[in-house]
Amino acid sequence: MAEGQETELKLAASPAMLAQLREHPLLAGKDTALTLVTRYFDTPDAILHRHGATLRLRDDGTKSEQTFKSTAGSDSSLRRGEWNAPATGEAPDPQTLPAAARKLLEPLLVDARLRPLATTRIERITRRLKFGTSTIEAAFDSGTVEAGRRSEPVCELELELVDGEAADLFALARQLPLGPELAWSTESKGERGHALALKLPFTAARAGEVALTPAMTVAEGFQVIAWNCLAQFLGNYREVLASGDPDAVHQSRVAIRRLRAAFSLFGDHVTDERSAAFRAEWKAAGDALSPARDIHVLVERIESAAQDAKDDTLDLLKHLRAQRKKATREAQTALSDPALQQLLIGFAEWLEHDLPSASEPLSEFAARTLARRRRKLVKQPALDKLSDETLHELRIQGKKLRYAAEFFDALYPDKKSAKERRAFAKALGKLQDCLGSVHDIAVAHDQREHLFAGKEPIAAAGLSAQLAELLDKHGPGRKRLIKSASKALDRVAEAPAWWKFPIIEQ
Template identity: 35%
Template sequence: MSAPREIELKLECDGPDLAALATHPLLRGEGEAAEPTTSTYYDTADGDLRKAGLTLRVRQKGARRIQTVKAAASGAGLFDRPEWESDIAGDAPEPGAFADTPIANILDDAKSPALVAQFTTVVMRTERRVRHGAARITATLDEGRVETPAGDVPLCELELELAEGDPADLFALAQALAETIPLRLGALAKSERGFALVDGTLRRPSKAAPVALPESATAAESFRRIAQACLRHLRLNEAVFLAGREPEALHQIRVALRRLRSAFTLFKPIFAQDPRAGSLADEIKRVTEPFGRARNLDVFLETTLPAEMARRPDEPGLHDLRERLVAERDKAHEAVLATLASPAWRSLVLDLVTWIETGPWLGADGPAQRDAPARAFAADVLERFRRRVKKRGRHLRKLDPEARHKVRIAAKKLRYGADFFASLYPEKKARKRQKAFAGALSDLQDHLGALNDLATAHAVMAGLADPEAGSVNGVPATGPALFAAGLTAADGEAHADKLLAAAAAAHEALIDVRPFWR
């Protein structure tokens, strides 16, 4: 049967902001007074539904009991997914109401098919039916908490669900509200938040999840899915960094941004008639410039300096150096936090998802490549970037640091492209080749990354020697710290020739690997 779809934009805010939204002129409309709503989420003891990308809940709303089956979300903010909803008589799941959904087959095949309550959400819910542009939209304000055996977390959300009309009006309403209310693009559905709390992963950094592209996907659909996955990766780690300044979360934020900017580059041909693509990519780079220095200091303090202290345990200046750089790293983290807390950042993220879903690039007069099969488009893109890596990496041992950096960037884009498009090549032989190709590419990236860390270390050391840039609270670096910095740079440089030889060998090995897309 054809599944009904839910198109919903989720936005997060704080309690006082939700109160302001309740009286916002743009959210005036017919609706219901705030009432308590309790939802209990179910799965088997082995988590069969979750593994299949499905959720099952029973919601108590007044005298009603509503059973809902949903597919898992894969992007950020915009939840466009199948949904099956039925009124039921009792508080427990009713099998007859999900007989025509994918859950029935999953439970039939499950080793232990009994459904078990996993967690509950308890919220005060206010619903409004509003109009914006030509669209009819249901605005839902939820304030409450997720309750699990592992603990509770607060919930404070605005959901805008499209009842009728163009999704562009949904985003336009969100942008209009965000002009006066500090809204953040949501990344987790309530079910995901609950399961993450149960698993203990809610406040842990997360790596990029694989992108699943349908065999029938066009280039445009592929870009949308890839870009949405990048935004989700970004927002999940943004929340972790805001909560505790976790260095790995900052690293993953930068990875998500690089992947997103790489997607803009890889798919550039389909944006030929939309200059907004280039300006958005440039704005991402400009706004997030402070993130690079913070990450460089994290790497130096977590990797480079500990290795040097192990080599030279009796060098006292290394302790002075660490103290100095910890202070600098704290300042750099403050700059990142200031960016993430700024209206400009929140607006940029919302602008990105709006453009991805409703931008001019999706108009009727787009280039032919936009609507071409994704697999053919992917082969052309991967071939082009492989040639770029091959050409730029010739005579790698003789290249200067700037030229090596260009090889590294090209290899990174090729790696992201190979990851993005991997699911389009499901054949057994292609999967085997993809694994070998990814391994060779990863090896090259590792060696080029180590060389880049040397260059980064030199930049950190040079910053210390600058009386103005290297001072903390007006106090310049001490002599012992500067001496230790020089030792660290020299010891690192001693390994440069070995790293160069390994990088050159890795480049040759990559070129010898047969591409999986041919």
């Protein structure tokens, strides 16, 4: 592998699964057993954690080494910067790390004192494998991560690329027994240690900056965008499984929507014999999350409305919360299916190895796409004349244009267009929010019969009527939302075509 870079696929496993994997023929090889004691360090204000970096000391019984790891690479969730140096004492000494590491680390540690935060104690068995054209190191890890009196178990399989192609990591993983007991995880041991030490609650992963450059081709641009969307999903879906956290559900769904929008925006440029299946499977994954997200939004709206309601809403809220719990369990069941892991791993392999080659300059494609999508969006009759279904279709168009503007924003770093880009994004966001609220109201009304199915008819009718009244009286109504959406659409139509500004080469 390139110096200063780690390429690794981590699979969280149950203890029984890890034992089973040690007998798997594809993972067979000579065992090397190690006991690893690793201490993770950070500043009192956790600046390394906030920048997605880790600094550690590791002792394997024969040597002690310090390691600095930076954030994952912009083109995938596999790659991180990694630099090592011999340990010189009981704390890391950044001055002994390679120059590339010091350049990243020193600005973070100006006048800052390092302190130990967490420790991992791992029993590791490693094996060197040949798979495809690559050499891969498989590490079977079991142990604990500890911070003070708190501790959590660690049980995982790490597949690290020694040399060769990253796609071989996924090709190997696809042939393992993927499922709820063996699932892709992007949370490092260091991140787990920080979360434990700092008592950090779960924070949903939101869309990160898409690191495009003007020198990229269309294929390269799609690859970076798709990895960005995939990273957002990977940062949330395991929390959906663990707790059903509403924000994790929402951001998992947003990640899928962004990815599906990318497929739509790039069209035939990324079409091959596998892409149609991927698009269908990602749609199914998003659809599995939709009922949970819809009921989360509805319950929040009704809880807020109930505070001002004169009538007793306890029975209605009790029923809706039960429906929320049911929908969340169904989403968890869908995401725990082995088919999702096959989709994740297979899609990543396709991105790394089989993505169709599209050599058109990305900057030309971006300008053409943004112009065409805006023309299509703004050619609409008066919004108050449109049905809820048509408004929903318009919302999807606006969302795709908004995602396109966010995806391609990094191609236009010049200050001249910055104000126009922000105004354009704000108008599209307002349009999406208003039409989204119209859609939420419509969905809530349309699904009232489904929400109360199974209840005694008279009780169901009463709760359904109460729900309709609360929806109609609380928050902005349909007429007001559409008026605001129309103004936002006008601002989109009138916005300068900032994508025509010269692109500055970086």
